Amino acid sequence: MQGTKTRLLTGNKAMAEAIKLEMERDPNVFVMGEDVGVYGGIFGSTEGLFQQFGSDRVIDTPISETAFIGAAIGAATEGMRPIVELMFVDFFGVCMDQIYNHMAKIPYMSGGRVKLPIVLMTAVGGGYSDAAQHSQTLYATFAHLPGMKVVAPSTPYDLKGMMISAIRDDNPVVFMFHKTLQGLGWMDQLDASVGHVPEEAYTVPLGKANVVREGKDITIVGIQMTTHHALEAAKKLEQEGIEAEVIDLRSLVPLDRETILQSIKKTHRLLVVDEDYLSYGMTAEIAAIAAEEGLYDLEAPVKRLAVPDVPIPFSRPLEQFVLPNAEKIYQEAVKLVNE
Amino acid sequence: MQGTKTRLLTGNKAMAEAIKLEMERDPNVFVMGEDVGVYGGIFGSTEGLFQQFGSDRVIDTPISETAFIGAAIGAATEGMRPIVELMFVDFFGVCMDQIYNHMAKIPYMSGGRVKLPIVLMTAVGGGYSDAAQHSQTLYATFAHLPGMKVVAPSTPYDLKGMMISAIRDDNPVVFMFHKTLQGLGWMDQLDASVGHVPEEAYTVPLGKANVVREGKDITIVGIQMTTHHALEAAKKLEQEGIEAEVIDLRSLVPLDRETILQSIKKTHRLLVVDEDYLSYGMTAEIAAIAAEEGLYDLEAPVKRLAVPDVPIPFSRPLEQFVLPNAEKIYQEAVKLVNE
């Protein structure tokens, strides 16, 4: 995208712009969900769309996730390309059957005869005291179940480019956006939630990890917030003479094993950081890949840092204790390099 | 339990006997679910209970999983000890909110003030052509989410002893029983689905793995069917002079890391076998533990064998291709030992 005109956009505006461009391009694309209309999405994912496209194509639904996500399946079967929003990923339990038994499996069960070009977008993440039922990422919960692509971009550039890819993809894509990276006025203001975004439509491939910082001493794998924490930690590590390579996973499914294995070959040390629960999570999968395919490259045990298998507690000191952050990453990285 | 009177029982009868004994012992225990009454549970988990205890304590429900699993939470809050059956684990998607946002989290969110002594029992597993929506194990889907104990016994002895432990536990326990290990007359007849079971009540602790075969050359970790496949493979390996140690995980949460790590220390080689999906699954967690805490004990890469990230297909040759079995384990073990 070199040489094209860019503006600084927040994450949410980048996402909404992607949807807008695709809706202009393809009349079969429409949006459905709770408060996606006048409100513009609780986390701004559909900002401005209702005003441009009206209630026929940007549809507020009742609080009936099973029905409207299931309806996306039925509409997709009819050649539409629905984008549905599950307001918080934490609500998946009321509608997971439609997502994983139907959306994810129908293409396979039909021997590829039924295409379901659906984007299920959903807000993830904590850190602002929204407690146990509104703060999860649940990356692995979705990534474990085959049939859906599961992506989780970390920058406005990727939010736009991967959303466009997701909409154009003929397969169901679970598109997780991190609340704190939306750049909303009413949350923590992070530099990372604003970025240069080209005006026109462009795609970022689904399924490619991104080496966001090169280094030779240790590989740190993160996703969304933990990528940004890792980058911050890397700066501090640099001052100690430690060169960390930071990989932004971006996509949980398909998973870019190659980029991770290449990096381990170079650094010989692996730290995986996740805002999801520790056990049976993303850190386990990445560590397992290292143990299976990169074992001889490792010069120290793999280290995993994630939410220590408790629900997200409400009170700030408790929540901060369970969430990964730059300081914790820094500490672990130093230990690992000295191992 | 040495010296007590035992009989040969099938898995389902062992389970049902555990429930019966606990219902006799504690009037607060009751059973609720679809076809748990006259039918005795589609997979025989409640055989004979309706006849003994009547419809007040063995309750057939409408096909309303959200309502009746949620009702178990409300009843448990009132001091009851409900056992609820989710007929197939594959149906979790219609009621997961009650399971993981409420049952699993309320004890924590209430600071331990609310106890939820609930057993959620559910049938898992494939191999008999029941296709994509009725053949899964979903071990990791449950194990990833904190707040529930998640167990999956492999023998009639453990089915009874762990069911009694689960009922007496003051925490929510997800009790997965494998259809093929129930010893039902209308499924494959496996030796493993029948076993010696003492008449009286006894407990087997939740959270302890079981070394079901000792060996020094390779550690094979399995659970339910894959444990039995591993034992079969171990016999064949023995003929080649390879001594496999086989660990029956039995409990996914809590996870007995110690037993696994001890075994790796001895054998230096690890093969993990799972009937669940490969990625972000049980094999990942066990491999990650090895990479994190047992790396220096490993003399070869960890190997994982599981369902290769596709839904379970219907047709027999397809299904057999994706499921692990003794032969595949044998092959992988030979490769690993020669690595």
Add this chain to the structure above:
Amino acid sequence: MAISKNDLLWMYENMYKIRYYEDKMAEAYTEGKNPVFNIGAGPVPGEMHLATGQEPAAVGICVHLKKEDTVTSPHRPHHHAIAKGVDLNKMTAEIFGKETGLGKGKGGHMHLFDPDVKFSCGGIVGAGIPHALGAALAAKKKGKDWVAVSFIGEGAANQGAFHESLNMAALWNLPLIVVIENNQYGISVPKTASTSVASNDVRAAAYGIKGYYVKDNDPISMYEVSKEAVERARRGEGPSIIEIETYRYLGHFQGDPELYRDKNEVSLLRDKDPIIRLRNLLISEQNIAENDLDIIENKAKQEVDAAYQFARSSNYPNPEDALKDLYVS
């Protein structure tokens, strides 16, 4: 209401075809499972839910449907599939797990998808209703007069998806018709032990829509109320619920010990079989010659026999094909 002879004959032919299909399936299912029944054995392994006895529900409404209309069906799908015109060869091949099947053997009997005639089914109770809702939404968006029919059992009417979908269909005035086949049981649980009202058509009041009730497993009454419901939906007058009193002659699935019902319940039901009743009516009231019916029956049999032949003679998929079709491209 006057029903055309054509429609009557269409219904008769399809009821006959369904019955013959299911009888044949019941037989095929036992192959390889004798003398010891094993659900996973034989040319047709896995669960098998047959619809013998429930033909009126399927034909009474599908006679009003065209190819562009959508049908979603539950775990007991054969009668709906046949009435909707699903390719019988490919459907049967799928049930036998063959590569020529609708889903190349990946789906099986509970997972039949034929986009050519907009038919789908699935094994999760109630889950097909939202899919039909979505098809109805698409029809409205496209400005077409297409309707979507979702068949469910009476047990499914207590699943949350039922409520959510009907509320949305009513709210958006969509051409959705939910047909509830009240065959009296959800597996072993009788309707009185699952449902707080005598019949689900009264639940239409909860959505401000039309509710219809069809007594006595009667294809003619089913035809009549369905005609009204379908025409209303096509005219943009919104969704409706039809409950039909029907009967399953066989167990919930093949192999069901059926200890929950009286042994002679079914023989009483068979005495008033709707296919025989319709046959008699065609002869006595429509002056159709027995011989003409024989011709129809023979044609149906031949078609079904050919489908079984096609299925049996087709190849199994290659084992490695299990890894294909996860994603389309």
Add this chain to the structure above:
Amino acid sequence: MAISKNDLLWMYENMYKIRYYEDKMAEAYTEGKNPVFNIGAGPVPGEMHLATGQEPAAVGICVHLKKEDTVTSPHRPHHHAIAKGVDLNKMTAEIFGKETGLGKGKGGHMHLFDPDVKFSCGGIVGAGIPHALGAALAAKKKGKDWVAVSFIGEGAANQGAFHESLNMAALWNLPLIVVIENNQYGISVPKTASTSVASNDVRAAAYGIKGYYVKDNDPISMYEVSKEAVERARRGEGPSIIEIETYRYLGHFQGDPELYRDKNEVSLLRDKDPIIRLRNLLISEQNIAENDLDIIENKAKQEVDAAYQFARSSNYPNPEDALKDLYVS
């Protein structure tokens, strides 16, 4: 219906207390969020759903409840908690995230659990109904005359849990009362855009149970229908649905830009405020002296002030305590 002076005064006191509590919470919530609003900042971080204006729903039924009766509540729980008699100190401490809170700071404002008075709430729309169903089942099993009341918003009545729970409660004739607070919106979506019927009491027909409708946010009418519903439930006459027309004066959550409604909608509502109406009625029809009401109000204020004081002066939990309470033992 004659209402005792005691009950009227109890309702007034509790409405006043709730209103004062919520006003104070609205203020506390802004602390640390000025001049730039940041949802995660200040002594009360996270989402905050206040019930200002919705007091009649809570007091009109809780006045009929005893300690042994169960109440489940949604994401907007303070008015129900106060009316049910939840420990005000511990509740407020929980909302401030302190170790003295009901859940030791782990739960927060949407997750208040006080087993002593059988109160619970939660952040998932509709999810509390099954919990109340279970409590009602337990009451019946124990042979007690206890009832279970589940409060939900009108938006929640379109969630599957509503349907499933009411069917089961009706089927088993359980003492469950679902109170639907129709405050006209589910976040930004007006009831007309979410609900296919004008009011949810008509949905009682879908379960063969009683449905009641309370107009105009009126505590007295709420008292009356609730009395009947609670007494029926206690007598074993089964479940019911009560919908009350009510209003939320504030945004869905604090910080809601409220672009979806007219700016003067709320001021019109405040003009007919139910607390003022009840106060006037107490004075004019019950001959209560203004002074006596002042005393009641002051007592309520003091109690609330003390609770906030308790919360503010309590300690935060130790960070490592996050790892405790996953399991009870």
